[in-house]
Amino acid sequence: MVQRTTDVEVLKEIARKVRIDLLNALHRAKSGHTGGSLSSVDILVTLYFSELRHNPKNPRWEDRDRFILSKGHGVPALYAVLAHAGYFPRQELMTLRRPGSRLQGHPEYDLDIGIEASTGSLGHGLSAANGIALAAKIDGKNIRVYVLLSDGELQEGATWEAITTSSYRKLDNLCAIVDRNRFQNDGAMSEIKDIEPVPDKWRAFGWEVEVLEGHDIASLISAFERAKKTKGKPFVIIANTTKGKGVSIFENKGHYHGVAPNDEEIKTALNELLKDKNPGLSLEKLTGKELRLELDKLFGASRI
Amino acid sequence: MSRSKMSDFVVDEVTEDAYIREAYGRTLVDLGRRYPELVVLDADLTVSTRTNLFGKEFPKRFFTMGVSEQDMMATAAGFALAGKIPFASTFAVFATGRAWEHIRQSIAFPNLNVKIVATHAGVTVGEDGATHQALEDIALMRVLPNMTVIVPADAVETEKVIRALVEHNGPAYVRLARAKFPTIFKESYEFEIGKARVLREGKDVSIFAVGIMVYEALEAAKILEKDGIGACVVNISTIKPIDVETVVKWAGITGAVITAEDHNVIGGLGGAVAEVLGEYCPTPIRRIGMKDRFGTSGDGLQLLEHFGLKAKNIVQAAHEILEFNSQKRSVVV
Numbered sequence: 001m002v003q004r005t006t007d008v009e010v011l012k013e014i015a016r017k018v019r020i021d022l023l024n025a026l027h028r029a030k031s032g033h034t035g036g037s038l039s040s041v042d043i044l045v046t047l048y049f050s051e052l053r054h055n056p057k058n059p060r061w062e063d064r065d066r067f068i069l070s071k072g073h074g075v076p077a078l079y080a081v082l083a084h085a086g087y088f089p090r091q092e093l094m095t096l097r098r099p100g101s102r103l104q105g106h107p108e109y110d111l112d113i114g115i116e117a118s119t120g121s122l123g124h125g126l127s128a129a130n131g132i133a134l135a136a137k138i139d140g141k142n143i144r145v146y147v148l149l150s151d152g153e154l155q156e157g158a159t160w161e162a163i164t165t166s167s168y169r170k171l172d173n174l175c176a177i178v179d180r181n182r183f184q185n186d187g188a189m190s191e192i193k194d195i196e197p198v199p200d201k202w203r204a205f206g207w208e209v210e211v212l213e214g215h216d217i218a219s220l221i222s223a224f225e226r227a228k229k230t231k232g233k234p235f236v237i238i239a240n241t242t243k244g245k246g247v248s249i250f251e252n253k254g255h256y257h258g259v260a261p262n263d264e265e266i267k268t269a270l271n272e273l274l275k276d277k278n279p280g281l282s283l284e285k286l287t288g289k290e291l292r293l294e295l296d297k298l299f300g301a302s303r304i
Numbered sequence: 305m306s307r308s309k310m311s312d313f314v315v316d317e318v319t320e321d322a323y324i325r326e327a328y329g330r331t332l333v334d335l336g337r338r339y340p341e342l343v344v345l346d347a348d349l350t351v352s353t354r355t356n357l358f359g360k361e362f363p364k365r366f367f368t369m370g371v372s373e374q375d376m377m378a379t380a381a382g383f384a385l386a387g388k389i390p391f392a393s394t395f396a397v398f399a400t401g402r403a404w405e406h407i408r409q410s411i412a413f414p415n416l417n418v419k420i421v422a423t424h425a426g427v428t429v430g431e432d433g434a435t436h437q438a439l440e441d442i443a444l445m446r447v448l449p450n451m452t453v454i455v456p457a458d459a460v461e462t463e464k465v466i467r468a469l470v471e472h473n474g475p476a477y478v479r480l481a482r483a484k485f486p487t488i489f490k491e492s493y494e495f496e497i498g499k500a501r502v503l504r505e506g507k508d509v510s511i512f513a514v515g516i517m518v519y520e521a522l523e524a525a526k527i528l529e530k531d532g533i534g535a536c537v538v539n540i541s542t543i544k545p546i547d548v549e550t551v552v553k554w555a556g557i558t559g560a561v562i563t564a565e566d567h568n569v570i571g572g573l574g575g576a577v578a579e580v581l582g583e584y585c586p587t588p589i590r591r592i593g594m595k596d597r598f599g600t601s602g603d604g605l606q607l608l609e610h611f612g613l614k615a616k617n618i619v620q621a622a623h624e625i626l627e628f629n630s631q632k633r634s635v636v637v
Contacts, residue, residue, distance in 0.1 A: 109414035131382015161375035
């Protein structure tokens, strides 16, 4: 089983590296979902390095906890986390979105790389998580099931079918997290089809609800602890996050929902994320292939 | 044509009609005893689909999902991810229509071991009318990669299909119906996924059929025999993967093909056979089925008559296609 930690500084440092890696992969792929990947990073890092019982060296371990990324478009963040956890080499991140790559644009079920379910079409993941949680109950297995939803996904009717099933079936081995970044593909959710009050809705559907700041790793850790202690009902964390979190030019910009960083943007992003770690680093004059070459060198280097 | 050309697993004369969904429910119960990993989900139609029989005996492995077909399909996917063998049942129109995208993304794409067994397909649903008569379900399931599509012809075959599927690893769709079907097979009938069965041989015309239309095809063959026309009747059963070898062989022998199904001729059996013939053995074909239209309320079996899905319609099509072929030959001569 992977070594877990509750050291917030350690987890924050992993999150910083994960952000760099996922942006690098997105820049190289020239497409993908930047905003919703960055908003999920701290949640995913806390899950994989503090909470989940899993073993990257034995991804088919029967007694592992399960995680399903229902918001499949955020998968660059998950791939980067899985690479850091040791499921596959970090270099493979550079194959993101290429033909034949294991790292498809949206996650494809592949236990070898730690992907527990095919997702990407919203409104599926919680149902699948329910199925796994129900199977664990039948078998008397002491495993826990985690699922990360987007807030836009709460506009899908099927999500509420699944929310009803979880509570009706009293799935206290299930913990859902909503990445509440308040943006969807077309812009701010409040201007498209508002879904508030989110916590009240989940509560009304029979869930134990905790609202927290989704980039506050200490809060996430303690919420996961409370989830484990909650009996007789499922637990949901409404994680208020910032879309594009960690890079000033992406933060709270709806535009970057489904757009990868261009040359100028990746430079800005890396300069911010590498701040204090690589004071001499300067990418300013580089563009195109030269930039990519430098980024590949940087990407492979351990100095981040 | 003589009796001797009839396959020995076909009854000489139909003596009983049976609900094929009842056969499904009973088989599930039996399999439930032998496969502890088998679980059953249903979307508020447990009495109609007969999954209630399983529920009574195995309440802990039976999941009433309520009126939530999409949730049911993706939950079944979750069970499969956890190593269970889920059977998910509801009416065909909801299973394949309402939940199609959940089946595509969460079951077919990851190639998960989920068995979708839907009842109340076709016009034999009867009085409930067009909204409840699935006439496009075969087409919807057939276009999904990884998906096996099976349409049993009677209660005997239904039981054998379900038994075969529990040992088959991968997604599958089984199309059942509401009405009683004539029991045309003896217990000695053997079902194999992907294998069509020749029920009687004949050299003049081939009738490829599924579901209740297999019975009608056999009746048609008897009538044609009196007219001196030898009809070969093949129960296709597995529409996907279709038995190309058998289809091509009998199309080649007879040079005239009729398909018969209680489904839209577009995308169903007729479409599947036409694809095979077009590619491997171009042969004149007539498709008996729903001619790109919706159904209507009425007595289920009388609707077969209403929509031209009876033996006499197959007979008529046989005469037409033989006439067409003879004219074509005379033109060539």
